[in-house]
Amino acid sequence: MPEPTVVHWHGLRIPAATDGTEVVQRPIQPGETFTYTFTPPDAGTFWYHPHANETEQLEKGLYGALIVRGTDEPILDGEQILVLDDLKVDPKGRLARFGTLMERHNGREGNVRLVNGKAEPELAIVAGQIERWRIINASSARTVRLAIGGQPFQILGTGGGLLESPVEATEILLAAADRVDLVVGPFAEGELLALEALPYNRGTGERQVERFATLKVGPAKPSTAVIPQCLRTIEPLVTGVVTPNCTIKLSGRMSLRRGFDFLINDEMHHHAEPVKMGELQVWDIVNVAPIDHPFHFLTSTRHC
Numbered sequence: 198m199p200e201p202t203v204v205h206w207h208g209l210r211i212p213a214a215t216d217g218t219e220v221v222q223r224p225i226q227p228g229e230t231f232t233y234t235f236t237p238p239d240a241g242t243f244w245y246h247p248h249a250n251e252t253e254q255l256e257k258g259l260y261g262a263l264i265v266r267g268t269d270e271p272i273l274d275g276e277q278i279l280v281l282d283d284l285k286v287d288p289k290g291r292l293a294r295f296g297t298l299m300e301r302h303n304g305r306e307g308n309v310r311l312v313n314g315k316a317e318p319e320l321a322i323v324a325g326q327i328e329r330w331r332i333i334n335a336s337s338a339r340t341v342r343l344a345i346g347g348q349p350f351q352i353l354g355t356g357g358g359l360l361e362s363p364v365e366a367t368e369i370l371l372a373a374a375d376r377v378d379l380v381v382g383p384f385a386e387g388e389l390l391a392l393e394a395l396p397y398n399r400g401t402g403e404r405q406v407e408r409f410a411t412l413k414v415g416p417a418k419p420s421t422a423v424i425p426q427c428l429r430t431i432e433p434l435v436t437g438v439v440t441p442n443c444t445i446k447l448s449g450r451m452s453l454r455r456g457f458d459f460l461i462n463d464e465m466h467h468h469a470e471p472v473k474m475g476e477l478q479v480w481d482i483v484n485v486a487p488i489d490h491p492f493h494f495l496t497s498t499r500h501c
């Protein structure tokens with residue numbers, strides 16, 4: 198690459214030095230190499246993406262899924278890994294110019310929707326079978342309110358791995374970088390379903406129904422899927438009455454230089470006091486900005 202980069206391992210609980218952000222690592226310069234070494238401690242659906250000039254590097258394809266399998270996973274008939282993305286192309290079909298003011302405000306949303314790098318592909322599933330779909334929203338900014346032809350599915354896991362038990366739904370909201378594991382099927386032979394984003398307004402205007410892919414249901418085969426009602430036990434951090442002891446306010450203000458600034462507790466790039474080991478904070482998160490504000494924790498551990 199002709200420019201520096203760092204690679205962030207989204208969602209993995211790994212040592213800070215290998216977490217791949219500018220905060221913990223000097224950017225890797227053109228021609229340089231850097232070896233990330235870590236052992237992922239949790240099973241789940243993760244992904245990696247650059248954390249330097251990320252909108253452009255991401256849109257040019259520097260990302261991928263990272264699947265960590267546990268020892269005791271539910272057994273389904275098949276698995277598909279679907280990475281959703283949206284490209285912004287100009288009328289000539291080239292990547293549109295990067296870094297417009299609108300993009301810097303609201304994030305870059307594209308006009309071509311991709312699944313695993315292909316525009317609106319045809320996916321296949323065997324009739325009667327039940328699959329695990331690991332879905333990653335690799336869009337820079339788009340929130341995807343995902344539906345599979347209005348058919349019910351089960352949510353098996355999210356960014357934090359398996360849920361305690363599957364949850365039935367007909368749609369799921371995936372903010373940029375979100376992941377979800379679904380139980381999909383069984384469908385009848387010959388069915389044609391749209392994997393699509395339903396209308397959603399994240400504060401930048403309403404988006405209409407948009408297709409990501411078509412799902413074609415092929416000839417039937419019997420299912421041997423086993424989905425236990427208890428997938429795992431998640432110990433609560435607190436029991437009894439929970440009182441927040443920290444407020445995180447997400448807001449924004451107009452700015453002459455940048456158009457709009459996003460703030461945390463009334464500051465740009467807010468630095469909170471470090472959380473001590475063993476300390477329990479219960480956060481009350483309030484978003485008073487006129488736009489959705491997805492975020493995630495860089496939960497890397499510092500080795501001393």
Ligand SMILES: [Cu+2]
Binds near residue numbers: 207246
């Ligand atoms: Cu990330």
